[in-house]
Amino acid sequence: MSAAADTAAPPAPAAAGRRRALPGRDALLGAAGAAAFLLLWEAVPRTTAVSAEFLPPASRVLATLAERAATAAFWGAVGDTVAAWALGLAIACAAAVALGFAVGSVPVLRAYTASTVEFLRPIPSVALIPLAILVYGTDLRSTLLLVVYASFWQVYIQVLYGVADIDPVAEQTARAYGLGRWACLRHLVWPTALPYLLTGVRLGAAVALILTITAQLTIGAPGLGQQISVAQSSGAAPLVYALIVATGILGVAVNAGVRALERRLLRWHSSVRGEAAV
Amino acid sequence: MLDVNGLRKTYRGQGREVEAVRDLTFGLGEGELACLVGPSGCGKTTLLKCVSGLMRPTAGTVALDGRPVDGPPPDMAVVFQEYGRSLFPWLTVRGNVELPLKEKRLPKARRRELVEESLEAVGLAHAASLHPWELSGGMQQRVAIARAIAYEPRVLLMDEPFAAVDAQTRADLEDLIRGLWKRFSMTVLFVTHDIDEAVYLGERVIVLSSSPTVVQDDVRVDLPEERDQLTTRSAPRFAELRALVYREIQNAKNGDGGAGRTGAAGGPAGTDGPDREPTATGGAR
Structure with a gap:
């Protein structure tokens, strides 16, 4: 009897257990994939297909990165990049939230500004580089101009959608x-728009990092981008790769950070609460 | 205490005018429990929105204690059919019940007292720190009812509150409403499309005609005060009242005005009975 009960043990927890086991298996598969990629990267430069001069093997690039990571200059560059990124993203988010809530809650204003937004939004931020240099030179402000412009639209559009997504029943209840x-703004509009806002922040954070590196590469503002450009002009291929890998790691960290923030702030949201009863 | 006078609501859209409610007049006395029942699409929800001050009527007035209602009055609470959308998923059960009280600027101790009392009254004292989405549908609607009661309303409006819950839960919730009505001595206006529910719950059933809506009949439910799902529902008088309301709704669908035709008991006959065209031909061609 008890044995039967054990083997037939509640199917639900078993299923849940399997489902919970999946992320672990996914992580294992992911790690295996990354290892295979590194092996391939290690092997290809040792064949005749690609010269090791232009594509140094993974071991050499990682060794160079480890070497650089021991220097204060490297961490100074990382700090500059993160500071410019964070400041730019923060300004963009603050402006997007303020404007998005104001414009989003007045339908007339929203319609009035829609065409202008649709024109300004697709302008690639890099097209503003000459303008940034013209106005601010190689100052931090020129990097910020690009970063803010690029990430602002990502957040702003999401906030507009979020503010428009108020459930009519919830609104009548309020x-x-x-x-x-x-009170409506604080207890109804803000929580409704929050999932949208965080999606915007996630998109905006990625774009902001791209533009931060771009600005440092082209304008020469201090940071990882500038270091890459210096390494390139001195022909140090392994260092160029090492710094590129460093920016990649930064990107992964940024994305993971925003996702963790989302999970924390949106525990109540159907996308996060998962299999809880509906 | 609640007076609806000559209420009329027409929706305007795309060059077409739809008359949802034509001319409704009725009044509720202090402490009355009245059910509004009518054929589907007869404008019950429109009526309730006008009564609750969420929507402006095209003509006519709603008055609470002689004061005209031109926005949601502070002593009126509403329970909506869509409990899942009416409760805020980002707040806990306690947070949902307490939020309107914070807006009323009640002191903290009083708020806690009201939240506890109302959650206890709906049998959810143990669920205060859960989120609404962790509860079943019936329990979620109980939370919405607790929120309404904690608001200390003199009038409680309910818009088909049990239309989306299963039959057993529904029976429990019906008994809960009768219990709360007695305990908190509120005036309750309960909108439903379910004739049995209307007769079982109400002290009075107001039957609406099909759209454009007028009051078809006003039936006093002379069942004993203490009601019980088993004995009340099998009582001969329950069956008679049920049949009476059912007939009135059938008449309403066929565009027949008033109780006069059936010769049964009831209040005022439909306002414009004989000369009104049957709705079936009204809109054609």
Whole structure:
């Protein structure tokens, strides 16, 4: 009897266990894939297909990266890059939230500005590089101009969608229970728009990093991008690769950070709460 | 205490005018529990939105204690059919119940007292720190009811609150509403499309005609005060009242005005009975 009960043990937890085991297996597969990629990278430069001068083997690039990571100059560059990225993203988010909530909650204003937004949004931020240099020179402000412009639209558009997504029943509930304008904004509009906002922040964070590196490469503002450009002009191929890998790691860290933030702030949201009863 | 007078609502859209509610007049006394029932699409929800001050009527007035309602009054609470959308998923059960009280600027101790009392009254004292989406549908609607009660309303409006829950839960919730009505002595206006539910719950059933809506009949439910799912529902008088309301709704669908035709008991006959065209031919061609 008890044995039967054990083997037939509640199917639900078993299924849940399997489902929970999946991420572990995925992580294992992911690690195996990365190892295979590194092996391939290690092997290819040792064949005649590609010269090791232009594509140094993975071991050499990683060794160079480890070497650089021991220097203060490297961490100074990482700090400059992260600072410019964070400052730019913060300015863009603050502006996008303020404008998005203001414009999003006034349909007339939204319609009035829609065409202008649709024109400004697709302008590639890199097209503004000459303008940035013209106005701010190689100052931090020129990097910020590019970063803010690129990431602002990502966040702004999401906030607009979020503010427009208020459930009519929830809105009627708020009004029926006497919630004023401010309380509605705080307890209804903000939580409704939050998932959208965080999606915008995730997209914006990635774009902001791209533009930070771009600005440092082309304008020569201090940071990882500038270091890459210096390494390139001195013909140090392994160092160029090492620094590129460093920017990649930074990108992964940024994405993971925003995702963790999303999981924390949106525990109640259906996309995060997962298999909880609906 | 709640007076609806000559209420009329027409929706305007795409060059077409739809008359949802034509001319509704009725009143609720202090502490009354009245059910509004009518054929589907007869404008019950429109009526409730006008009564609750969420929507402006095209003509006519709603008054609470003689004061005209031109926005949601502070002593009126609403329970919506879509509990899943009416509760805020980002707040806990306690947070949902407490939010309107914070807006009322009640002191913290009083808020806690009201939240605890109302959650206890709907049998959810143990679920205060859970989120609504961790509860079953019936329990979620109980949370919405607790929120309404904690608001200390004099009038409680309910818009088909049990249309989306299963039959057993529904029976429990019906008994809960009768219990709460007695315990908190509120005036309750309960909108439903379910005739049995209307007769079982109400002290009075207001039957609406099909759209454009007028009051078809006003039936006093003379069942004993103490009601019980088994005995009340099998009582001969319950069956009679049920049949009476059912007939009125059938008449309403066929565009027959008023109780006069059936010769049965009831209040005022439909306002414009004999000369009104059957709705079936009204809209054609």
